[in-house]
Amino acid sequence: MTLEPKRASCRTAMAVYTEVSDEDLNTFIAQYALGGVLSCKGIAEGVENSNYLLVTETGPYILTLYEKRTRRDDLPFFLGLMEHLAEKGVGCPVPLHGNDGEALRELCGRPAVLVTFLNGMWPRRIDPYHCAALGEAMGTMHKAGADFAMKRPNDLSVAGWRPLFDACSARAHEVRPGLAEALERELDTLEARWPAEGTLPVGVIHADLFPDNVFFRGRTLSGLIDFYFACTDVLVYDLAICLNAWCFEPDGAFNATKARLMLSSYRKVRPLSDEELAALPLLARGSALRFLLTRLYDLLNHPPGAFVKPKNPLEYWNKLRFHQQVSGLGAYGLE
Ligand SMILES: Nc1ncnc2c1ncn2[C@@H]1O[C@H](COP(=O)(O)OP(=O)(O)OP(=O)(O)O)[C@@H](O)[C@H]1O
Ligand SMILES: N[C@@H](CCO)C(=O)O
Structure with missing residues (x-):
């Protein structure tokens, strides 16, 4: 050589x-x-x-x-x-x-x-076909992961949010007045209502399937990267993460067509039970809080002069507020 x-x-x-x-x-x-x-x-x-x-x-x-x-x-x-x-x-x-x-x-x-090396590019602008392809790929990934023998608890699920909140609460008002109080109320609600273990199907989830981790060649999804938050958790929580990461427009509006396409193409590969569907709005709130808290933590602990620009936690505050007022699955394009 x-x-x-x-x-x-x-x-x-x-x-x-x-x-x-x-x-x-x-x-x-x-x-x-x-x-x-x-x-x-x-x-x-x-x-x-x-x-x-x-x-x-x-x-x-x-x-x-x-x-x-x-x-x-x-x-x-x-x-x-x-x-x-x-x-x-x-x-x-x-x-x-x-x-x-x-x-x-x-x-x-x-x-x-x-x-x-995986060929492809991640989509800078999300079109509805991206969401349809993502739903199918996620369903396929969940099925493929079903017989993966190893387990890894999700340390950024409900039990991990309060310690993150505690680390940020004293300075959260610097980012938005009243943010700490609002987040504490949300945390209380989610802790009280989060699905108990054994109530929803669990398996391997990616847990960070944002657009920059999904590659396309033309209109075809070519692969998924960055499995470094993957864990064993409620499968439908992965969909909740993607509703947040893929279905909001840059102006903050939720796009129910994108959500419907994502969910329906997922369901063609892996059908969702009534219980899983019913849990979706709450899981979407939880996922919004998770990314809000990690972004808030990173922003407040950002070393001056560091070259990585922290992501905006308030983007997730707006997403959280959307899911808080959802009254049924119609908001996600489902009947
Ligand atoms: N297997 C791969 N094939 C092609 N490109 C890749 C591959 N893995 C990573 N990359 C490139 O490296 C970039 C960063 O990778 P990755 O998302 O895994 O990093 P990270 O530091 O874990 O970031 P984050 O968690 O913020 O997404 C990707 O956007 C992509 O451009
Ligand atoms: N996808 C995460 C960051 C990397 O894990 C976010 O947008 O907050």
């Missing part, structure tokens, strides 16, 4: 937290049968981990260095899940195994993995 240290230099970009030297990269790559490194460039998108587009003589790959919020103990679940789903035909990155058979190794003191 020929290595080209000079050209292997990993150039960094905005959301790359860890810089990789040529020497470290070449030692790392020598553990795989991928040929020499042609280029390695930091990817600006993404806020959680450091990602590089690494091109070797055998093609493009994604090199991910896991930063502090991704727990090392969770990595076997995420990597095992991607392998399991890919084996079942779900379009997603597959971790590469090195010459020693291992997929998870270390680079610059961080856990690091190489995964296959």
